[in-house]
Amino acid sequence: MSSNLIVQKYGGTSVGSVEKIRGVAKRIKKSRDAGKDVLVVVSAMAGETDKLLNMAHELSDLPERREIDLLLSSGERISSALLSIALHDMGCPAVALTGRQMGLVTDNTHTRARIKEINAGRASDILKKNHVVVCAGFQGVNDMGDVTTLGRGGSDTSAVALAVALKADLCEIYTDVKGVYTADPRMVPNARKLNMVSFEEMLEMASLGAKVLQIRCVEFANNFNMPLVVRSTFDEGDEGTRICQENPDMEQPVVSGVMYDKNQSKITIKGVPDQPGIAAKIFNALAEASISVDMIIQNVSAEGHTDISFTLPNTNLQEAMSIMEKKGKEVQAESVSSDSNISKISVVGAGMRSHSGVAARIFSTLSNNKINIMMISTSEIRVSCVIDSKGTEQAVRALHDEFKLEEEPVQVSQPATDASPTA
């Protein structure tokens, strides 16, 4: 089943200078010298995409999306050509391929295109010659032959898609951190790097703001069961974090990590008449403005009236408030208020499925730390609480301690199901 092919994706900081590109080339050569076929996907050099985007925005408040894609795709073309040149110089034959040349065909949604198909014939031919393929990440072409891009973090998705198309064993995502941690190491000094995370957990973590992987890339890997490894470009000794399907042999701690998100705000509408259709009115108005709402709670208050609170990204607060003030009047609400000093704390773990009492432990921990919970939401493998943002650090550290995340989990071996102890 093994194809001997490994896909390696290097992010912008990994190829941020000529010197770093040379370092990446050495690392690739090592994999190839070890007998692997290697296909590499690169991002633009760190800062390049922002530089190009800033020029476009200096020229136009609303630059044409088609031209933005042509503009931004240059960044990855540059880094892929330079990396290929560096590999050649080390005696490691390599061929740089653009989105078109790697056969990455997308729909026509410029700046956030979806992959339709991959015709990786050329990449496959190059690999058969025992050359390294260096693909420009983040980009494809639509049916008209115009350049499209996959949106921010799209290079991760390019890498997984190519790994799936070419039936690679593994897709390695090289970045500037060692892997996925139990908590943000800048906030929790004893945060531990996780050796394994399930796709489901990683999906929750990515949607909660873990920036190490884009949610789309994890979805893609999960759909096609392509194992991912997140690891550091600059620390060869560390094996990083493996992200794959859950299986019975996998270590399954109850809780894998504690996440926080300070970039949320809360809007509260008080004293809304408790009639059918009011909530629909409010949230339809937000949906029409393309504002995505995260948590929603509704409490019955006195005399047939109700209070509704919801959270949303900080960046949408101003627009949402002006909509809500209008809608509030329409539905005869008592008041509309907002709070941007909130923080969402989340505890994620695949083991929650089989272990009860996790939510209760979270609430107790916060309570013992005199941290008030404003809102709660849960999924099968996650519990999130909105708190006052002042308490963020204290809450994250306390929960990290409560679930002993700094300790390597004990591997619990499954009891053999056909064992008959007394026979």
Place this chain on the structure above:
Amino acid sequence: MSSNLIVQKYGGTSVGSVEKIRGVAKRIKKSRDAGKDVLVVVSAMAGETDKLLNMAHELSDLPERREIDLLLSSGERISSALLSIALHDMGCPAVALTGRQMGLVTDNTHTRARIKEINAGRASDILKKNHVVVCAGFQGVNDMGDVTTLGRGGSDTSAVALAVALKADLCEIYTDVKGVYTADPRMVPNARKLNMVSFEEMLEMASLGAKVLQIRCVEFANNFNMPLVVRSTFDEGDEGTRICQENPDMEQPVVSGVMYDKNQSKITIKGVPDQPGIAAKIFNALAEASISVDMIIQNVSAEGHTDISFTLPNTNLQEAMSIMEKKGKEVQAESVSSDSNISKISVVGAGMRSHSGVAARIFSTLSNNKINIMMISTSEIRVSCVIDSKGTEQAVRALHDEFKLEEEPVQVSQPATDASPTA
């Protein structure tokens, strides 16, 4: 016959910043508002190509040519996308096209590819919709679909080729000077901008080091009789210099300009036995090393021996001398010496064909200024002299004065050939 299409090419300094790109967009919009169809070809932003090339050379002494083409082509993709964005922002619909999208197919000679054909169907369709086409200069694709580039100054050639393919009326080359001058204005303060120059004159001037146009672009325009106009991006009032075929109505001054080239060296081989085949031996060795020789003179010296002198670019002097020292021994020459303090002064004018005595006036002028002539070469419309480089400025100014180049030439009307004065 008129197609209403105008091709405008903007060089690197013309699009060297976001502010300048906006200025170029305004200029294009003005042409379109005046009822013209406009196809634009842009170079990379000034400095961009060198920046990319330097990174490649930091990574490898001999970077792969295929990858260099992928790398460098990004510069023009960036400027074309930005210019298209600027045009959109002014309410002037535009579409940026890459080398592939404009249908510019080349041979496979990476970094200095030759154009094989242009399939400009897409550009033509866009023009029919009354949109501006913004083409990334300097680049094409080969039959394999790999990016190729046309060599330095290739954007001028792209522009002429597209103008020919789309049957444009005119190809305008926008740059940072007002046009073609009678002499380098930095050396000759009263140098005059020429309103018209013939293709033949421009070919001589380009090969003599006039940097305003690449020789290949002029050859292409001459072959397909596509009129060129060289004009300033930053001075809208000036109509620049028109370069086109000679015709009877064209002003035909005897001399159009005085050029100089200080980047030449001279090698002299003395006392070569005067036998057949010796010169061939010497110059074959240089040709094998891809060193192009400019002027050659051979004098018979005493006793069946001969002296050979030739000029070549400074950059090849060292290599040529080491070849010549070897060859000199082989052919039993007395000595081999070199002189890099020389300068080639050239006088160019299509009117020389019908006016005799120009060479004599040049020699007299130099002689009156006590400037010694080391070598002479001529073509139908050019006289070149090699002199000591110390005399360069004096020679150029004296010749400029001698032929009264600072004065607008008097338009001499041709006598009607069928006039019979006494009838």
